[in-house]
Amino acid sequence: MQAIELIVPLFVIIMVGYAFRKTRFVADTFVDDLNRIVFYIALPATLFVETSDMPGLSRDLAVAAGAMFVAITVTAFLALLVSFRIQPMRRGPFVQGTYRSNLAYLGLPVVSTLLGGQSLPIIAIGIAAGVTTNTVVSIVVLRLFQRDADAMSISHRLLDIAKNPLIIAIVLGLLVSALSVPVPSLALDTLSLFSRVSLPLILLVVGFRLSFRKIGGSLAAAFGSAMMKLIAMPLIMWAVLTWVFPAPSLVRATMVLLVAMPTAVVSQSFAEVFSADEQLAAAVVSVSTLAAAITIPVWSVLVAV
Numbered sequence: 539m540q541a542i543e544l545i546v547p548l549f550v551i552i553m554v555g556y557a558f559r560k561t562r563f564v565a566d567t568f569v570d571d572l573n574r575i576v577f578y579i580a581l582p583a584t585l586f587v588e589t590s591d592m593p594g595l596s597r598d599l600a601v602a603a604g605a606m607f608v609a610i611t612v613t614a615f616l617a618l619l620v621s622f623r624i625q626p627m628r629r630g631p632f633v634q635g636t637y638r639s640n641l642a643y644l645g646l647p648v649v650s651t652l653l654g655g656q657s658l659p660i661i662a663i664g665i666a667a668g669v670t671t672n673t674v675v676s677i678v679v680l681r682l683f684q685r686d687a688d689a690m691s692i693s694h695r696l697l698d699i700a701k702n703p704l705i706i707a708i709v710l711g712l713l714v715s716a717l718s719v720p721v722p723s724l725a726l727d728t729l730s731l732f733s734r735v736s737l738p739l740i741l742l743v744v745g746f747r748l749s750f751r752k753i754g755g756s757l758a759a760a761f762g763s764a765m766m767k768l769i770a771m772p773l774i775m776w777a778v779l780t781w782v783f784p785a786p787s788l789v790r791a792t793m794v795l796l797v798a799m800p801t802a803v804v805s806q807s808f809a810e811v812f813s814a815d816e817q818l819a820a821a822v823v824s825v826s827t828l829a830a831a832i833t834i835p836v837w838s839v840l841v842a843v
Contacts, residue, residue, distance in 0.1 A: 544651050545652070545835055548647060548651060551738055552742075552744050552745035552827075554745060555741065555742035555743065555745020555747075555748075556745040556746065557745075559745075559746045559748075564746075569742075569747075572742070572743060573743050575739070576736060576739050576740055576743060578703050579732060580732045580735060580736030580739060581646070581707075581736055582704060582707035583707070583729040583730075583733050583736070584646065584729075585662045585704055585708050586707040586708070586710055586711040586729060587711070587726065587729050588658035588659050588661075588662050588733075589659055589662045589663075589714075590710075590715050591715055591721075598789050599659065601779070601785050601789060602785070602793055604667075605778045605782075605785070606667040606775075606796075607667060608782065609771060609775040609793075609797055610668065610672060610675055612774050612778075613636055613637040613771045613774055614636070614637050614675050616636075617636035617763070626683055627683065628756075628815045630679055630680040630682065630684070630809065630812060630814040631763075631814050631818040631822065632762070632818065633679045634680065634819070635760070635764065635766075635767060635801045635805060635819065636766035636770070636801075637767065638676065638767075638801055638802045638805045639668060639672075639767070639771075639798075639800075639801070639802060640744070640800055640803070641664060641665045642740075643740050643744050644744060645661060645664070645665065645795075645799045646661055646665070647737040647738075647741060648795070649792060649795045652795060652838050653788065653795070657788060657791075657792045660788065662711070664796045665708065666708045668796070668797075669704065670699055673699050676805070676808050680811075680812035684813055684814070747803050748823075748824055749820060750824050756815075757821065759818055759822075760818060760821035760822045760825045761825055763818075763825075763826075764801065764822055764826035764829055765829075767800065767801055768798060768830055768833040769833065771797045772794050772798040775794050776840075787841075790841065791841040795837060795838065798830070798834055800823065800826035800827040800830040801822050802823070805822070805823065806823060
């Protein structure tokens with residue numbers, strides 16, 4: 539019950555964002571600008587603050603990063619086997635939808651709300667490992683079924699990892715922490731203010747980006763991909779951190795909930811770049827986001843939040 543009480547307000551804010559788009563309360567250009575503020579300023583500020591002072595967590599963080607890599611690759615492999623039951627053009631988006639979690643825009647606010655501030659350093663490492671692994675695995679998966687090869691898109695996508703402001707903020711924070719570099723209190727206070735406003739803004743952006751127009755004939759495949767994403771992948775993560783890399787309960791709960799997030803919106807842009815079925819990719823995002831309102835509370839209970 540406590541988990542539901544914590545999660546419901548978050549999904550209410552998401553639906554408020556969706557209502558903003560449907561009623562044209564705000565213009566698309568406003569949300570684009572808001573998204574840039576979140577992506578380039580507010581989220582990086584949050585991640586830097588939480589990774590710049592992490593004494594004694596090095597082993598746990600390494601385990602979390604390794605578990606993220608294993609969970610993504612295992613889920614992708616299993617989904618690849620299942621995908622041969624559907625049309626070739628849809629296989630790439632189907633597989634990508636099963637492992638590409640919305641780590642930053644939903645994982646950060648939802649998991650930190652459920653588990654508290656002590657989970658934030660683990661979330662940051664999970665985001666770094668997830669963004670990197672997701673990008674590489676998605677390139678491989680989508681390339682397998684790509685009709686018109688475009689070598690430049692691969693190099694550009696790999697370069698995006700190095701230029702990603704979230705990755706840069708996490709790396710800088712880890713360096714500051716490892717080298718014990720003192721951060722002026724004025725700078726930390728300023729960054730902390732940005733981090734406080736980031737969570738509701740993120741959820742509004744997620745809601746505004748939701749679209750149910752493209753589900754149509756993609757519902758069956760989208761539902762199958764979403765169920766693997768919301769049920770199979772968290773189960774794989776739990777197994778990895780229980781039996782393969784035994785981890786403290788906080789690390790296990792954080793990482794299971796992170797990968798229990800719905801499919802990331804960026805999977806749509808990847809599908810478009812690799813000439814895959816963008817409609818299915820969009821449908822997986824929408825279906826998984828709706829279903830996550832039910833599955834996330836369940837997982838929070840199972841990991842004893």
